Amino acid sequence: MNTEPLKRWMCLGCGFLYDETVGSAEHGLAPGTRWADVPEEWVCPDCGTPKHLFEMVEIPYAPGQPVLRPMV
């Protein structure tokens, strides 16, 4: 089992955030999906920037964030 802490990745084309903890339900990525397991052909849903142009960030959330959306 992967015991690495879950990480956050930011799109350098627009700032879209992918948090491994949260995943991205609307884009078919379940909570806990590691960045390495996101398909290589996946692109930023907001601006189309390719996956390899995301940067791992160690920036804390603002108070009250993230707002978790219920899974459907």
Added chain:
Amino acid sequence: MTTSFVLAANERGYNRFLSTGDASSYIAGHPDATVTRYSSFDFGPYQNGRRGFGRMRVFGDELFSGLGCGYNIHRHHNFIICAFVLKGQLTHINTVGNIDQLSAGDYYAFSAGAGGKHSELNLRSEDANIIYIWILPDQLLLPPSYARGRFDAVNERNRLVTLIGNADGALRTGQDIKVSRIASNRALSLEYVLGAEDHGVYVFAIEGQAWVNDTSLSRRDSTGIWGGGKRIKLRTGVEDTDLLIVESAP
């Protein structure tokens, strides 16, 4: 140990976008409108391996040519996008609720935070030249915000002025970054004092001639320095010179 780089004006990334064809949903304006962008760091189609400088990710020297030229409204998160108008007029529209017109000397900081859209337009027939800087936030998904400021090149001539950072009259971003500017009309020699030993400084020559420590910069050249101590020597040429200085934490 000091590490530094010098980026000559003609070594920067260059992209030109038309308002017609593939980029038409992104680029605004009449059919002859073009956006030209010189990038100091990796951005969009320009990828050369220099990702940014400290907390700064994008430094774009952009020209909006043609009526209505610019960027159609598009979405951002997190980045604090700063624009410094050098020439012409910029109309900025954002989903915070601002429709703003900025002229030479005006600047803004738009923090996209939890999600915001903006449009950048030149509604005049004269070209608009704008420097865009993107800053990483100190917190993710902050409430979006917008603020504007003005650099008065005449009344503040020959003086180093803080535009963004913790100083009177400057815009605050929350990030450990400071943007300053100096416009001179004579040879000046001054020291730039960094806020902390581990900070770096990136100096971009908007116009004129300058020396940063012993590095000579001409128009649109730039240099970045890490580990050079807390004091950087700046000199400007005898002709009109205009420098934008970004100091950042690592």
